[in-house]
Amino acid sequence: MNLQVSAQSLIFGIFVGGLYGLAAVGLSLVFGVMKMLNVAHGELLMLGGYVTFWFFSLYHIDPFLSLLPSAFVLFLIGMGLYKGLFSPLAKLHEEVKIKNSLLIGFGLSLVFHNLAIRLWTADERSVSVFYSGWGFSLFGLRFPFIRLAGLVLATIVILALQQFLTKTYFGKAIRATTENWESAALMGINIEKTSMVSFALGAALAAMAGTIVSVGYAIHPAMGLEWTLKALIVVVLAGLGNIGGAFVAGVLLGGVESVSALFVGPYMEVVGLVIFLLVLELRPQGLFGKRSE
């Protein structure tokens, strides 16, 4: 095994890992505010990818330019899903709420999966732009332009989210609701509205990840579950609600998976899950999380 190959794998792993991070922050945001796991998060990511694919094949819009439009479409879909399906759960008791939200999530993921097969067939799709082949080499290592751009965009989006959550009033309201929703309500924060916007924002973040996946990689109707799992692993690694941590943990997971693929081949997926279990067992607050009191 030579160093060159390992280094190249690591670089590709980091590119993918940035997307794991982006997928995870949305999931984490929604979980934080609503205290329920959206198991259809990966399907929202898939939809975001197809929206970009559609914009590209129907209107020839550059996929990187459709990052925001695709996010906007999923933001609206997210609002609709929240209003129609998740909002009524808020009034239920904790246990029933968690159970029902999982059922709704699984139901949604099946619906979206089949809808995608209907609309776009089960084939793998990828947006192939004229600059697909561009890139450069450094120390004999290959840096494809579209993947590098994907990582840069993911980083920018996460930094912007970080700024939004720490600098704006609404962002602070989201963090306050995450920490203690009753106290947040007592500050005059409208919890229903905050939950809706957070859910929609989570969907928009998933869409942006999906957009980047559709250019540098490939999308297909069954990809959702895989991405939900990746996002979940990253959220657990980083510690819930830790946005910056999620990005780092995503990059870490991507790097580890990719390098371990050299040794264990197709079992690299298992490596992620093993790390997931180890962290749950040994450091349930996450790698970067503080132990909660």
Place this chain on the structure above:
Amino acid sequence: MLEIERINVSYGDLQVLWDVFFEVKKEEIVALIGPNSAGKTTTLKTVSGLLRPFAGEIRFEGLAMGNMPIHKRVEMGISLVPEGRGLFPGMSTLENLELGAFTAKGRNCKEETLEQVYQLFPILKKRKKQAAGTLSGGEQQMLAIGRGLMSKPKLLLFDEPSWGLSPLLSKVIYEVIGEINHSGVTILLIEQNVRMALQLAKRAYVIENGRIVKHGDGRNMLNDQHIREVYLGTESV
């Protein structure tokens, strides 16, 4: 200003308040006292909207609050300093205070109110960058009170403000509550430390097993036979 008309409240099947009634007039300090589990916290939670009565009505400035959501009540001028403080532990002292001013009214005069809060509790200014969860117990209570003031409330509800504090600190907190009242804010206070509460309050209500059993003038209550026996642990005058 606040009229509670025979409210009944339950947690699921378990009823804990029975026909609870009381009134708080403008610029008064009213104390609600009672033993553990009497339903004091439940009463304040119902006033602030965290719980809904299944019978009875709550009126604020003449307006029935029925199913009004929590945040609307804050906008109307009701602010709760909750039991156990309810801070946002991972957020800084300043962020906690800023969130207190989340309503439009609070935001309009945020800087001014912030200065006033820093004047009441200078230590909060020193701690403004520090995470609320890392403050001492006394500082946390000051922050909770300061945060409650940031919305410019007309009515401030306190759930055991001296909880977990030394006698000296409790005295400081009580002096501040008096000052807040002097500045024109109406106050409804729950307290375990009955003597302190009755000295401060103009009027008081006693709640036992979810029912109001007695009410009257704060100072007179201090001399009441039942109160002395049960809450003050003294019999002779």
